[in-house]
Amino acid sequence: MAGGKISPRQKMINLMYLIFIAMLAIHMDKKVLSSFGFMKEKIEDANNANTVNIDHILTSLATKANDQPEKFTPLNDKATKIHKLSQDLFNFLEAVKDSIQVDIDEEDKKDYESMTSIDVLDVLFFKGDGLTATGRQFVDNINNYRDSILSVLGTDGSEDLKININKRFSTNPDKSDDGRDIPWIISRYQGMPLITSVANMTQIQGDIKNTEVEIYTKLLEGQLDIESKFTSNNYEGIVSLDKTAYFSGERVRGRVVLGRYDSTLVVTRVKLGNQDITNNFKNGQVFLDMPAGNVGNNKTFKGVITFMQDGKPEDIPFESAFSVIAEPNDAIVSADKMNVVYRGLDNPISISVPGVGDNSITPNPTGNSRLIKTGLGKYMLSPGSGNEVTINVSARLSSGKTINTSKKFRIKDIPTAAGTVRNDFGVVPMPKTSVNNVTIGAELPDFVFDLQLDVLSFVVKVPGQLSVRVTGNRFNAKAKREIAKARRGDVITIYDIKAVESKKRTPIKKVLPVSIEITN
Incomplete structure (x- = not known):
């Protein structure tokens, strides 16, 4: 814009141009x-x-x-x-x-x-x-x-x-x-x-x-899976009965095992009360066989399992209680997983009435929930809408009397999942040369169901670069170009992960991000 004589019109054009450049700089x-x-x-x-x-x-x-x-x-x-x-x-x-x-x-x-x-x-x-x-x-x-x-x-x-x-x-x-x-x-x-x-x-x-x-x-690294030393502080006697309630005249049958069950364990002596039942010990378990007695609650029995530890006898006490009941007048309904059922999943349910045959029991869920029988006393519940479902059970006793009872369950959505890289959560360190080949996954740690999740899409962000939306569970060409710009120490974030349960394609509402740190 320098040199020569400038007309008033040109001066005005130049001034407007400078103002435009300044406004553009402010915007940027x-x-x-x-x-x-x-x-x-x-x-x-x-x-x-x-x-x-x-x-x-x-x-x-x-x-x-x-x-x-x-x-x-x-x-x-x-x-x-x-x-x-x-x-x-x-x-x-x-x-x-x-x-x-x-x-x-x-x-x-x-x-x-x-x-x-x-x-x-x-x-x-x-x-x-x-x-x-x-x-x-x-x-x-x-x-x-x-x-x-x-x-x-x-x-x-x-x-x-x-x-x-x-x-x-x-x-x-x-x-x-x-x-x-x-x-x-x-x-x-x-x-x-x-x-x-x-x-x-x-x-x-x-x-x-x-x-x-x-x-x-x-x-x-490598420490959390090491087994602890065998001591009485972290092992205890556990009584496992075939069932917890018995009719008068029945025999009580069950097993006594040690926590962290070890089939190779050799015991020195097993006592039930004052009775020596060492011969009942087989494959790391004590098999019980004793009369139930009359109707009543909290019938307690206790004993001691003795084995050798470092050349010295080690005593592990056990104790349990059971009840002897009369003919039932109510049904028992329990969720195999917990007192909660999950929307979009087949929830295993056990329904039985002690003393009543399976063919004499009729269960029905409320609302638009579906209950499908899969075996003797076993059902699959698919919850419908709402926050609760009630299972109403009708049972015909041997006397001809019919009893009716119900059990209420809370309905919950599948919980928040966590994004994974190489089955690891959080920040996963790896060399840059390995990043392009990884598969982005999603898991539900500590969830009661062992579900397989499929990742449909995600967003990848390399420090200093634009975010890239990826369809599928592996990086596309555009994402790989951005990853190629990452440097050692950079943390690549994978977020906004969309996933579904692989069997019924139920959407997972939220998946936590996962990151990759470039190590070299």
Whole structure:
């Protein structure tokens, strides 16, 4: 636009062009702020998933430490210290984030394009050419966390893990374009828009969660499946009767076994009350055969199983009770899994009345639920709409009398599933060369039914790249191109996973995200 004489009309055109460029730059800046906000949300989702995984690991380890203190107490103590250090830094960062957003209304906290202020954090962290007490504490807390975690680990954990910890929580100065050292906190936080600083702190929180998962995985590798020593502290006598109630004149039959049943166990002696029944011990079980007696409740029997442990006799007591009942006048209905049935599944139900033949029992569910007989006293219940279903049972006794009873069950949806990579939850470390070949799955850990889930689609997010929607359970070409841009230490997040139960194609309402950390 330089050179020569410019007409008034050309000057006006040039001015309008400059105004247009300025408006475009402002628009693009705001879009960048939104991208920081969206990144923060995805990291928070991954943090929530990791928190569930961490809680499960710590609970499992605490249980093992109680069962096998000599083997697992040192690991449990170390994990407890690491979790305390991690939670303290996580909470500190959360408090800083809350303090710099205290003047933002709750409904505006997702209006990322308006979170442009740089004054709030600058006042909190910086004073002149130096730092405020809070700014120094921010840096000190990160340094102390890094050093404390490495100190707790000691010789445990791989060198790669320790290198990652040093890298993730490094506060070394950054280099300027002319080669000068710029303090880490100034380079990362001074003069930055508010949403940028919040996103950066959320990323540190994500690094804390990922570090915890990696450490626990290394510490517990190969340990949780080791069997504990055979002692009376973790083994007990268990009485298993053929049934818990008997008619007068019947014989009581059942078995007595040791917890963690061992068919190779050889006992020294078995006593039932004052009677020696050692000859009734076969294949790790004591077979009972005794008269039931007259009608009555809480008929108790007890005894002792004696075996040798480290050359010394070890006594394991057992005790149980049963009832002897008269002819029944009520039905017994029980869910094989629990007092809950699940919508979209075939729920096994057992229906019987003691002393009444199966062909004399007629069950009917309420509403639009369906009950299909599958065997002697066995049914499959497919719940319909609503929150409850009642099974009404009519039974004809040998005397000709008819009794009617009912049992109510709660109807629940299939619970939240968890996304998996190589059958692992949470953050799964693997080399970059292996990522393209993985299959994205979904599982229902600790669910009462062993269901096979099929993944229909998911979204994959590589740090710094656009999210990609994928149909099916394997990465498509577009996703692989984004994955190729990932670097070592990056955490690839797979979220918004859509899955169905494979047999009846029942949709799973929610599937937790799963992440892949690039190790090299």
